[in-house]
Amino acid sequence: MDYSDGGASLPSTGTDAKKHLVRYFYDPEVGNYCYGKEHFMVPNRIRMAHHLMVRYNIHKHFEMKIPPRTKLKDFASFHSEEYVDFLSSVSPENVNHPSKKSNVERFNISEDCPVFEGLIEFCKSSVGGSIGSAVTLNQNDADIAINWAGGLHHAKKDAASGFCYVNDIVLGILELLKTHKRVLYIDIDVHHGDGVEEAFFTTDRVMTVSFHQFGGNFFPGTGKVSDVGENKGKYYALNVPLKDGMDDESFRGLFHPIVQKIMDVYQPNVVVLQSGADSLAGDKLGCFNLSVKGHADCLRFLRSFNVPLMVLGGGGYTITNVARCWCYEVSSLF
Numbered sequence: 001m002d003y004s005d006g007g008a009s010l011p012s013t014g015t016d017a018k019k020h021l022v023r024y025f026y027d028p029e030v031g032n033y034c035y036g037k038e039h040f041m042v043p044n045r046i047r048m049a050h051h052l053m054v055r056y057n058i059h060k061h062f063e064m065k066i067p068p069r070t071k072l073k074d075f076a077s078f079h080s081e082e083y084v085d086f087l088s089s090v091s092p093e094n095v096n097h098p099s100k101k102s103n104v105e106r107f108n109i110s111e112d113c114p115v116f117e118g119l120i121e122f123c124k125s126s127v128g129g130s131i132g133s134a135v136t137l138n139q140n141d142a143d144i145a146i147n148w149a150g151g152l153h154h155a156k157k158d159a160a161s162g163f164c165y166v167n168d169i170v171l172g173i174l175e176l177l178k179t180h181k182r183v184l185y186i187d188i189d190v191h192h193g194d195g196v197e198e199a200f201f202t203t204d205r206v207m208t209v210s211f212h213q214f215g216g217n218f219f220p221g222t223g224k225v226s227d228v229g230e231n232k233g234k235y236y237a238l239n240v241p242l243k244d245g246m247d248d249e250s251f252r253g254l255f256h257p258i259v260q261k262i263m264d265v266y267q268p269n270v271v272v273l274q275s276g277a278d279s280l281a282g283d284k285l286g287c288f289n290l291s292v293k294g295h296a297d298c299l300r301f302l303r304s305f306n307v308p309l310m311v312l313g314g315g316g317y318t319i320t321n322v323a324r325c326w327c328y329e330v331s332s333l334f
């Protein structure tokens with residue numbers, strides 16, 4: 001296998017002179033999917049972010065692609081065959097049928113992860129954007145690839161969790177590993193990136209780093225400092241559990257030195273950023289106090305290393321804030 005073995009080489013200064021080629025994946029249909037009228041997860045926030053970018057003419061600075069619709073067999077690179085079969089066959093009309101009952105419980109279908117119209121197509125779109133982003137970076141067709149419909153970091157190998165059904169991040173990283181020797185995954189969602197950490201807990205080819213709220217009954221309850229990986233992956237999982245109320249200065253004071261050290265030592269060939277916007281102040285579920293600029297500082301800092309970068313969405317439940325944040329973060333790349 002032909003690995004690209006050049007790691008991080010440029011010091012981070014917070015800005016850089018290089019003009020980056022950006023490819024942005026967006027499905028115009030993504031805003032049509034609905035978890036339910038009262039559900040916290042609203043896919044339309046992705047459409048809102050896109051329309052803001054168009055209104056501000058930001059879209060003229062990047063190449064936009066409709067994500068390829070993935071096939072079910074692509075899901076099986078990580079997810080179990082039985083779970084994929086269930087997702088592809090279940091619908092609002094048959095979910096309560098006696099033949100589905102045992103699998104509904106087994107695969108954690110619940111109020112948090114309901115069955116809604118078009119569920120499997122939504123998953124295909126999300127995964128298509130992330131695998132498409134990975135292929136783009138593998139082929140050196142862009143320096144930065146963006147998929148705001150991705151970042152669904154809680155999905156497990158054989159279960160839905162935390163509004164997530166198929167783990168597009170894991171599938172995207174597996175695609176990156178076909179070309180790149182070392183992948184760094186960084187998660188700034190207010191919730192711990194448990195599904196991604198679990199998937200790569202025993203390998204040194206993927207380092208997972210999660211900055212998240214921790215303590216009490218806060219979901220998902222994982223991500224302790226002592227969770228560092230196992231076997232070959234020992235010390236390749238890093239968790240930064242934080243108390244509520246984190247502001248820009250406090251977050252930056254942790255993020256910059258930690259990430260700088262990781263880039264210096266691990267020297268990844270490519271970086272994946274899960275840019276969940278539920279770490280913004282005023283989120284309906286998160287309890288951090290980051291501003292849009294403070295949140296975007298993480299992306300700017302990573303960009304300054306001039307290492308190929310995949311940028312994904314994630315959480316974010318005050319949807320106007322999410323749209324503003326993701327629009328601003330794309331604009332900060334130019």
